[in-house]
Amino acid sequence: MASTSRQQPRWHQPDGPSDDSSLPPLKIWNSLTRTKSPFLPINKNAKSVTWYACGPTVYDDAHLGHARTYLTSDIIRRIMGDYLNFDVRYVMNITDVDDKVCGVWDALKSWGQKQIIYRARQQHLLLDFKHNNPHQLPTLKEALLAYASKNLRYSSSDLSPAAVHTSISASYADLLERNTKDDAEAKLKMHVKTTLAAARAITALEAQTDAQVSSTQDSKELDDILMSYLDARHGDSVDAKNHAIFTKLTKRHEDRFMEDMRALNVRDPDDVTRVTEYVPRIVDFISRIQGNGFAYQVPSGVYFDVAAFERANNHYARLEPWNRHDEAKQAEGEGAITEKELGKNSDKRSSADFALWKISKPGEPSWPSPWGEGRPGWHIECSAMASDKLGSQFDIHSGGIDLAFPHHDNELAQSEAYWTNKDDQKQHQWVNYFMHMGHLSIAGAKMSKSLKNFTTIREALSQGAWTSRGLRIVLLLGGWREGIEITDDLVKxxxxxxxxxxxxxxxxxxxxGDSTEEKIEQLRIGGKAMHMLPENPQTISTANGVTSQTNRDAPISLDQTLERIKSSSYLSLCDSFNTSAVMASISELITAYNAAEAPPSSQTTFNIARWITSMVNMFGLNGSATPLDATIGWSGLDIPDSARPALTAISNLRDLLRKEARSSSGISRDEIDDAISTSKDLFSVSSTPPQPFTDVLQSFRQRLSDLSSSSSPDISKPVLSLCDTLRDTDLWHKGIYLEDREGDRPALIRLVTKELLATRQEKEEREQAKAKAKAEREADATAKADKGKVSEKDMFRTEEFGAWDDDGVPTKDGKGEDLTKSRIKKLRKEWERQKRLHEAWVKEHGSTS
Structure with a gap:
């Protein structure tokens, strides 16, 4: 094999001048160079970009770790297409039947790599077992012992689930108590929890009848150990030619994955490739690599020959050369299914060589090939599919950081071996830019299906833990290639x-809102901020990132601030998609708007609101809206059209009542009756008002009518109180808030937001704390007052003491022994305090005699 000390190849900058004026000054952090490289697409004249993304392995529902990868890719794709005006073609693969993963969450973990084959086969065996074996207890006990013996330090022959639980709990007590960040330790902890949960479930089953045991066949805790047990014993009996066993699982989860992505507002790929649809082309791909002299056949399959590749003046492990001799990563890259071949009896020529084609074992899916019935290796799939769709060279390849080695390094080597031959003197460059996204972690632990420490996207959205917008905002606040840890501060x-x-x-x-449609159109035409980009992006200085200010002491207008923010945002996004800087700039612009000494003009307001709307639309924070949409704001902001007439009638009635009640003369009963009558006419504007708001208005009018007919001399304050109740209780609980404003301006009808909820909760907590403190003070005062009733001469006359002086201070204890001088001194001080309390009580309440 070639020496590891040889110089790594220079990354070949795509042809074309780096200062091409037709292109934005975009730089991307490129894993090939480990630097920010000027981005020059292959077809720079058309500004077209070809992009291949490693997609999911679909054997289970997607979780928030997946959301990190695909939301981030979607954000960058939107920036390149909607903001920088590149024509992006985005291709993503789906690994539907294979023993490897091509995604960030379980990448390079042998447990995860075999999941599609194993999980599909296990579920097939599990369903068959449950159908034919309703009485499971004996088998479950065997499965528990097998699972514990295989994955944990448990070698006892005692099959008692209770004994297993006791032993494992004691052996791994420290592990269970601490937070684990190391993947290997986290995996061990997962096995411990699985074993304990199954042991508890089986113990509970032992106390039940046969009928009850039969009814618990869908227990998740038991399925985990039972699937592994059944697969180890019967997995090789599954018909490998029956691909439906495997595709049934993956088709369902592929559909669910796409649904989850759409729920997160992630755009569909332009092309989706699936491994099972590419097997014949993968076979041809491998054959050409072998024909070029960079692969060899052995009994276990076909392997890539790293030494031959490097002898032909090529370089291997270009992304992470420091890992090229990491045998653990190499073994993980080959997967648990081939562990035996990687041992002492391996027929590979070198530990660095990796499988292109694997001869299938009994129970594993297989396809015909010149080398025998088998299936593709993990890495070859992406090479064949990306090459088929995008050709011999494309612009961007993306995936999680875990994929850099060995997956992407192996992809590079075998693809370059396919597109060249061993006699070439220059290494073929298959990909120009590699982008690797960082992990998403919670409490320092990376999310992973294989570690079972994840929340699915469906759970997060349905339970309200996250919204699509909220999750995307958190990712925009961080960097795309750095890891992101979800903390309370970040969520806040x-x-x-x-x-x-x-x-x-x-x-x-x-x-x-008071502007007519014609006026809004005039503002749109006259506005200088209709486009997200600054007026002259090519003239912006990349040195300081802002437009220079000649006189720094001169006041800066909001329009100037907007132009500066637009320019700095442009440069930030050209600086390897620095979204966190843009998010800060948007916040800065709003702060400046809110702090303006004079009310901003309609034109300035429109310009700023339109630009911010375009940016949030571009980032994907507003559903399917695009940056060119004319509407101001984002979804969830406006009252539904069906409810607006009713809410307007309610708010108008309340505004009228508050105005009269707050006037110097107050409100009269006749004015209340007239307002009630007027509200009926206003409400009739809505032909089908929503029932909740109909009830609110009817209840409000009834309380007003009762007040009008009451004998109370002053009704202005009660009217204002009813108006406050309408705002703070009746409408609030319907998700509507009326924001009162200064003067006679009508109340602003708003949806109740998270901020309003948090503000109210804080206010209620302060009021509760204040009320509690007051109650405690009153209780202390009451206790103090009650204590003052007792005379100081009587306070110590208890069985604890046997003699007292003339003032009632004890001199002897209950046994008749003299008290020490120090004890008498302490008792005298208590006596003096009580004397003062009693005198104060007598002064307030009179003598107790």
């Missing part, structure tokens, strides 16, 4: 940014 920062933008949109729409 994301919510704060969302609420700030939300409030700005509400206020700007309110200011522009």
């Amino acid at each position: 920062a994301g919510s704060g940014w969302e609420d700030k933008v939300n409030n700005f949109f509400i206020r700007s729409k309110d200011l522009l």
Whole structure:
């Protein structure tokens, strides 16, 4: 094999001048160079970009770790296409039947790599077993012992589930108590929890009847150990030619994966490739590599020859050369299914060589090939599919950081071996830019299906833990290639940014709301901020990132601030997609708007609101809206059209009542009756008002009518109180908030937001704390007062003492022994305090005699 000390090849900058004026000054962090490289697409004249992304392995529902990878890719794709105006073709693969993964979450973990084959086969065996074996207890006990013996330090022959639980709990007590960040330790912890859960479930089953045992066949805790047990004993009996056994599982989860991505507002790929549809072309791909002299056949399959590749003046492990001799990573890259071949009896020529084609064992899916019935190796899949769709060279290849070695390094080597031959003197460059996304972690632990420490996207969205917008905001606040740890502070920062933008949109729409459609169109035409990009992006200085200011002491207008923010945002996104800087700039612009000494003009408000709307649309924070959509704001901001007439009638009635009740003369009963009558006419505008708001208005009018007919001399304060109740209780619990404003301006009808909920909760907590403190003070005062009733001469006359002086201070204890001088001194001080309390009580209440 070639020496590891040989110089690594220079990355070949794509042909074309780096200062091409037709292209934006975009630089991308390139894993091939480990630097920010100027981005020059292969077809720079058409500004077209070819991009291949490693997609999911679909054997289970996607979790938030997946969301990190695909949301991030979607954000970058939108920036390149919608903001920088590249024509992006985005291709993604689906690994549907194979023993490897091609995604960040389980990449390079042997447990995860075999999951499609094993999980599909296991589920097939499990369903068959449950159908034919309703009485499971004996088998479950054997499965528990087998699982514990294989994955944990448990060698006892005692099959008692209780004994297993006791032993494992004691052996791994320290592990269970601490937070684990190391993957190997986290995996061990997962096995411990699985074993304990199964042991508890089986113990519970032992106390049940046969009928009850039969009814618990869908227990997740038991399925985990039972599937592994059945597969180890009967996996090789599954018909390998029956591909439906495997594709049934993957087809269902592929559909669910796409549904999850759409729920997160991730755009569909332009092309989707599936491994099972590419097997014949993969066979041809391998044959050409072998024909070029870079592969060899052995009994276990076909392997890539790293030594031959490097002898032909090529370089292997270009992404992570420091890992090229990491045998653990190499073994993980080959997968648990081939562990035997990687041992002492391996027929590979070198530990660095990797499988292109594997001869299938009994129970594993297989396809015909010149080398025998088998299936593709993990890495060859992406090479064949990407090459078929994008050719001998393309612009961007992306995936999780875990994929860099060995998966992407192996992809590079075998693809370059396919597109060249061993006599070439120059290494073929298959990919120009590699982009690797960082992990998503919670409490320092990376999410992984194989570690069972994840929350699925469906659970997160359905349970309200996250929204599509909220999760995307958190990712925008971080860097795309750095790891992101979900902390309370980060979640709070994301919510704060969302609420700030939300409030700005509400206020700007309110200011522009009186404008006619014709006026809005005039503002749109006359506005200078209709496009997201600055006016002259090519003239922006990349040195300081902002437009220079001649007189720094001169006041800066909001329009100037907008132009500066647009320019700095442009440069930030050209700086390897620095979205966190842009998010901060948007927040800065809103702060400047809110702090303006004079009310901003409609034109300035429109310009700023339109630009921010375009940016949030471009980032994917507003559903299917595009940057060119004319509407101001984002979804969830406006009251539904069906409810607006009813809410407007309610708010108008309340505004009228508050105005009269707060006047110097107050409100009269006749004015209340007239307002009730007027509200009926206003409400009739809505032909089908929503029932909840109908009930609210009817209840409000009834309480007003009762007040009008009452004998109370002053009804202005009660009317204002009813108006407050309508705002703070009746409508609030329907998700509507009426925001009162200064003067006679009508209340602003708003949806209840997370910020409003948090503000109210904080207020309620403060009031509760204040009430508690007051109650404690009153209780202390009461206790103090009650204590003052007792005379100081009587306070010590208890069985604890046997003699007292004339003042009632004890001199002897209950046994008749003299008290020490120090004890008498302490008792005298207590006596003096009580004397003062009693005198104060007597002064307030009179003598007790």
